[in-house]
């Protein structure tokens with residue numbers, strides 16, 4: 001069944017991805033507006049809502065970045081529409097400005113901010129506990145104790161926000177968001193999309209005179225919020241005993257399994273906590289009654305532990321509190337971690353099933369993620385590496401170009417044999433860094449490499465800065481028509497909106513020219529010769545004029561092309577190696593490094609193409625100096641090409 | 646059933662592991678059981694290593710399977726089976742494709758022989774617990790190299806027949822992909838089932 005039908009169904013049981021369960025919870029709560037910028041592990045929430053948007057009458061958009069998304073949803077909530085925004089943890093850094101303001105003004109209807117954190121850094125540049133943002137900004141934080149609670153916790157977050165007229169953060173994590181779980185569907189509440197704006201500048205205009213008053217109100221409101229959370233339906237004291245384990249968020253599921261494993265479930269007191277911020281004081285005091293020692297189990301920072309210690313100190317309760325010393329700070333919670341902490345805390349021994357092996361033998365290859373076979377970035381990086389080598393040979397190694405990189409599939413250009421990312425900091429920093437470096441490195445060339453979605457997200461202000469302040473560097477924008485890394489969401493350059501309808505496609509070259517870049521070229525990465533020539537022209541232009549230049553490299557993501565071809569019933573061409581012609585030079589699997597190509601055997605260096613992996617891009621046939629690669633059979637080249645636009 | 650069944654599904658990004666494990670969890674749900682499947686998304690899908698934790702039981706709370714806690718390891722790639730063998734204990738059944746996919750990392754990755762990897766596996770996994778299957782060859786033989794995942798799913802099915810709704814499973818597999826691929830997927834799935842029945846005597 002299509003996701004649209006699954007998630008939009010009236011009732012029944014479904015296996016939903018955690019993020020889809022959150023989307024479903026929002027639907028059951030009557031969400032009317034949802035806006036987000038994609039980011040793992042948050043993406044599927046708004047993706048799911050987009051699929052049912054038309055049927056259910058919800059307004060859903062992919063926004064240009066998290067700050068914009070936040071403001072879209074926040075504004076709708078100030079006009080009485082129940083709204084949601086979702087982002088990965090670092091997205092909230094981008095949206096932090098309106099986040100703080102939203103607590104001051106409050107809202108008129110539900111405003112739920114989903115922050116999907118990534119303990120373990122499965123697909124992120126850092127590990128960040130956004131519950132702290134809640135403490136900092138005076139925004140309550142709600143978490144699901146188990147994947148199966150996600151849907152109903154989301155619904156409860158909407159109700160809480162509506163009741164308090166205050167933004168509420170729903171904090172998820174990779175394991176909650178990306179676990180498929182059985183969900184019992186509840187009734188759908190029809191969204192109220194028509195807003196009503198009642199002017200109230202003394203509340204919504206944050207000038208100092210208003211803000212001072214509202215700051216005071218906010219601190220008072222925080223106390224009311226804390227009291228309100230005492231009986232939040234997903235908080236509970238379970239079991240009995242003189243020892244208390246406080247389990248926050250998904251750690252609850254591991255603590256529960258650990259206790260079941262030890263045969264102690266029910267014989268130890270457990271505080272299941274789904275409102276880590278602010279910690280409800282009365283609930284805590286009720287839980288610690290008659291308790292002699294406490295263990296706090298939570299991922300990442302001691303957010304609950306610190307608050308708990310303060311509550312106990314203030315109330316004069318003197319009991320031992322263990323937490324981070326037994327649980328640790330780093331990475332995600334696991335059953336092993338919970339079990340070892342709980343057992344140590346309770347002073348019990350246990351044996352766990354012994355793993356067959358404890359180390360990965362050295363013959364197992366490391367398998368860093370790679371650009372897909374057929375990826376349009378591969379020929380670009382191949383050419384960029386050639387150009388960098390050429391410059392280093394001609395002008396000296398110390399003048400080898402520096403690649404300031406960015407975040408997206410193309411970050412993988414950092415890998416051998418391309419080595420075409422020297423920095424990756426955060427979204428948009430490729431151009432920001434190039435600005436700074438180009439002012440201090442003399443005539444050493446800086447090349448900023450940035451994706452199309454990233455360009456719209458955070459690349460435009462630093463490009464304007466380069467023109468304004470005269471920073472000489474090359475910007476290569478990789479326009480694969482889509483936000484690929486996060487699973488192919490459309491962006492302002494794609495020509496399509498989140499819900500599938502057509503939209504104006506904003507052209508990156510037009511933006512670059514409009515902000516005053518004089519050298520702007522668009523090239524096709526499958527035409528390697530022309531691409532190399534144009535990039536070299538840009539390099540010469542920068543050297544001569546000491547101004548920024550932009551080269552847009554345009555060709556659709558290979559996965560997109562293949563998906564379009566499949567949908568059209570077009571058989572994907574496959575390429576094969578003519579072993580009589582192949583000399584075993586290895587260019588295709590070393591310098592070009594297509595994952596579909598490898599050497600024939602340990603001893604035979606000739607190439608072989610894996611039909612399971614080949615996407616039929618045909619670039620290897622262009623690169624092979626011996627003309628040894630050809631399509632397995634003839635195919636309609638023009639038709640095939642049309643899927644790559 | 647009382648005890649949770651823990652299935653670690655591993656392979657290489659792009660091999661269709663999310664589809665495989667999702668179908669497993671759905672078929673368990675169709676049987677009236679609780680199921681969780683903790684997936685790997687994002688960066689690790691680009692040809693990286695993929696592990697999915699599938700847990701089936703009366704009530705399952707936590708997403709992740711602990712080390713040494715797998716009842717089954719299902720694998721679509723041989724060296725990935727080795728990488729995640731720390732999830733196995735002495736009783737774990739290991740059902741694995743025999744194909745090795747080498748990452749294209751020139752100079753960094755030494756080619757390995759599947760035969761040697763198999764020998765290593767045999768030395769670690771107890772007799773009667775290792776079930777190898779030439780899933781890639783079977784799929785390629787059908788003209789559907791991309792259906793390797795369905796062959797492996799088929800191979801796992803007789804082992805898991807007590808926790809899966811088999812009728813649902815067939816119907817669900819027949820809905821994977823479009824057009825000709827659908828038929829091939831179903832055929833690949835059936836070949837997986839008959840393979841383990843004929844070679845290992847584990848039958849539906």
Ligand SMILES: Cc1ncc(C[n+]2csc(CCOP(=O)(O)OP(=O)(O)O)c2C)c(N)n1
Pocket residue numbers: 037038039040066088090091094407408409410427450451452453454455480482483484485486
């Ligand atoms: C502030 C922030 N938001 C979101 C992300 C998640 N993210 C990483 S890469 C990426 C998309 C990049 O898309 P694009 O620039 O088009 O490159 P592609 O993946 O298509 O190569 C996103 C959204 C992030 N790392 N930081």
Ligand code: SF4
Pocket residue numbers: 370371372373374375376377409410480484485557558559560691
């Ligand atoms: S998803 Fe697309 S852009 Fe990303 S590596 Fe694969 S082909 Fe390249």
